[in-house]
Amino acid sequence: MEYNIKTIGILTSGGDAPGMNAAIRAVTRTAIFNGINVKAIYQGYKGLINREIKEFHTEDVSGIIGRGGTILKSARCQEFCTPEGRATAFQTLQDEQIDALVVIGGDGTFTGARALAKEYNIPIIGVPGTIDNDLWGTDSTIGYDTALNTIMQCVDKIRDTASSHNRIFFIEVMGRDAGFLALNSAIAGGAEAAIIPERKTPEEQIEAFIGHGLRKSKNSSIVIVAENPVTGGAQGMADLLKKNHPEYDVRVTILGHLQRGGSPSAYDRILASRLGVAAINALLEEQRSIMVGIKNDEIVYVPFTKAIKDDKDVQPDSVAALQVLAI
Ligand code: F6P
Numbered sequence: 001m002e003y004n005i006k007t008i009g010i011l012t013s014g015g016d017a018p019g020m021n022a023a024i025r026a027v028t029r030t031a032i033f034n035g036i037n038v039k040a041i042y043q044g045y046k047g048l049i050n051r052e053i054k055e056f057h058t059e060d061v062s063g064i065i066g067r068g069g070t071i072l073k074s075a076r077c078q079e080f081c082t083p084e085g086r087a088t089a090f091q092t093l094q095d096e097q098i099d100a101l102v103v104i105g106g107d108g109t110f111t112g113a114r115a116l117a118k119e120y121n122i123p124i125i126g127v128p129g130t131i132d133n134d135l136w137g138t139d140s141t142i143g144y145d146t147a148l149n150t151i152m153q154c155v156d157k158i159r160d161t162a163s164s165h166n167r168i169f170f171i172e173v174m175g176r177d178a179g180f181l182a183l184n185s186a187i188a189g190g191a192e193a194a195i196i197p198e199r200k201t202p203e204e205q206i207e208a209f210i211g212h213g214l215r216k217s218k219n220s221s222i223v224i225v226a227e228n229p230v231t232g233g234a235q236g237m238a239d240l241l242k243k244n245h246p247e248y249d250v251r252v253t254i255l256g257h258l259q260r261g262g263s264p265s266a267y268d269r270i271l272a273s274r275l276g277v278a279a280i281n282a283l284l285e286e287q288r289s290i291m292v293g294i295k296n297d298e299i300v301y302v303p304f305t306k307a308i309k310d311d312k313d314v315q316p317d318s319v320a321a322l323q324v325l326a327i
Contacts, residue, residue, distance in 0.1 A: 005123070005283055007037040009053070009098040012070040013044030013077070013105040013112070016260055017129045017143025019268035020070040020104055025061040026276020027102050027127070032058050034280060039098055043073045044105070045080035045112055048089040053096055065269055068146075068262045074105075080112050083119070090120045099123070100288075102279045106130030106141070107308040110291060114304040117289045125279045126291035126304060129272075131260055134178035136312040137302030138293025142275065145267040147174070147259045148185055154255055155189030155222060162220040165249060168241065172234030172254040175226045181259070182226035183314050183322065192221040192326045195228075195237055198314050202231040206240050212326075274299065 012020050028038045042052035079085035100123040103113045113124045128135045131147035162169045175181045179196025186194035193209040195202050225234040234252045278292040278299045291307040293300045
């Protein structure tokens with residue numbers, strides 16, 4: 001295929017993340033700056049299958065840099081996981097004369113992109129957008145910093161009640177299978193412990209908290225728990241504690257989807273803007289099937305296969321720091 005990109009399609013897929021709009025703006029304006037047409041695909045891969053498409057001009061992305069969510073809307077699309085679904089999506093690309101795609105999302109988004117790119121030889125560039133920060137090859141994903149700040153503000157507020165009532169609070173945060181949000185919000189919020197999937201079992205971590213945490217002179221504690229359907233998350237951990245220590249006054253708070261909303265932080269807006277520009281530059285450099293990321297403040301290209309492998313670990317020094325600082 002001759003490498004001549006006249007029109008790109010752009011979509012957001014998976015869970016929305018603050019900063020996705022800043023990325024949409026950056027991709028759109030950089031494409032137009034380089035003489036490339038932009039077609040906005042609504043509702044992620046679902047919109048590609050159902051042909052929910054509109055041509056975008058520079059004014060279509062005005063005034064969105066500070067807005068949370070995604071103006072393109074998002075969806076989790078089971079149909080796109082099938083070869084038949086992807087065949088329909090490819091037909092749409094052909095009919096709409098879309099030569100390449102920029103997809104903004106997390107590992108599910110890139111898994112779908114990798115399959116489509118492989119089956120139909122289409123250039124696709126990924127932009128990491130997820131609050132979970134679980135993509136390998138980039139120091140941060142778009143939305144992670146904003147979500148961390150949101151969680152930290154909630155932890156600050158809950159601490160007022162925890163200390164006023166001498167209570168132990170278990171606060172559950174998102175992260176899917178990753179503990180970045182839990183660990184780093186625990187550090188930022190001065191919590192006494194974080195229960196994360198990357199380390200010992202939740203039961204062992206709660207035992208360690210009981211051993212070290214409850215002997216302290218403090219009368220109240222905050223434990224941040226990464227969501228975990230197997231152990232029951234924060235409620236499961238609270239039940240475990242109450243079983244052995246019925247004398248403690250324990251409460252559970254599940255932060256839920258409020259972690260995904262809100263205006264993106266300056267960090268996320270800048271990250272999204274740099275990555276959006278980088279996505280178009282990558283296409284112009286004839287890259288394909290890669291995620292653009294930032295490592296040590298430099299733009300990097302990471303093959304989809306590497307970006308989605310699930311072994312991005314939390315920083316060991318951060319785990320150690322939380323333990324030391326909670327004494
Ligand atoms: O991937 C982002 C995320 O918010 C995860 O942290 C969470 O497990 C999941 O999405 C929730 O998905 P949904 O909004 O579809 O319930």
